[in-house]
Amino acid sequence: MRRPPAGTGIPTEGLTTEEVGASRWIPSRLARPRAPSAGVVHINVRLTDGYTIISNRLSQHRGLSLLAIGLGTHIQSLPDEWRVGIKALAAIFPESEARIAAALRELEQHGFLRRTRERVGGGKLATRTESYNHPEAAARRRARVAAAAPLPATAHVGAPVVAAAAAEPVRVPAPEPEPVRALVLEPESVRVPVPEPVPAPTPVPVEPVPGRTPTSPA
Secondary structure, eight states: OOOOOTTSOOOOOSOOHHHHHHHHHHHHHHSSOOOOSSSOOOOOOOOSSSOOOOOHHHHTOSSSOHHHHHHHHHHHTSOTTOOOOHHHHHTTSSSOHHHHHHHHHHHHHTTSEEEEEEEOGGGOEEEEEEEOSOHHHHHHHHHHHHHTSOOOTTOOTTSOOOOTTTSOOOOOOOOOOOOOOOOOOOOOOOOOOOOOOOOOOOOOOOOOOTTOOOOOOO
C-alpha cells in the first residue's frame, strides 16, 4: 500500500508498507541492551524492609581489609545497645578473637569506630562503642563542639588562652636536701682502780729450843 500522489484529493492517512516495516524494525533494534560479557551484573529487587544503608566510604574503602569492611558493615546494621565486644562477635562468626580484635583496630584507625571505657553502677567498667558512617563529618562535628565548649571558671576575660597541649610544663626545681649533722659522742675515760701492792711477809726469827741442837739443812 503506497501513499497516493499529491493533488488527487484522496486523504493521506495511514502508513505505507515501507513505513510500517520501519516502525517494526526500529523498536526491535532498541528494545533491550546487550548484557555485559564480563564483570558483575546486579539483579536487584526493591527492598521495603530488612535493609541497611551503607556508605561507600566503608564498603569501597581501599585502606581497610575485607574482614574490617565486613565487620564494619555488620556493626552498622545492628540496633543501638547491641553488644559488639570481641567475645560476643567471636561467638557469632568463625573468625578468631585475634582477627576480630585486629579488624576493630582498623576501623578505629580510620574513624569508623570509637571505643571508650566508662564506669557503670557497682564500680564496674564498660566499653562504649560509637559507630560512624561518615568519619570526616563526625570529626568536624567533634571539633566544633570542642571549640564551643565554655572556658574554665578560673580563666580571666581577655587573657590569652593557651592550649594545654602546646603549653610547656613548668619545672619547679626540687629543694636540695639539708646536710644531716650526726652527733658524735666522745668516749669517756674509764678509770680502772689499780690494786695496791701486797707487802711481803716479814720473816719471824725462830728462837732455838733449849736442849736441842739445831740441824743444818741437808
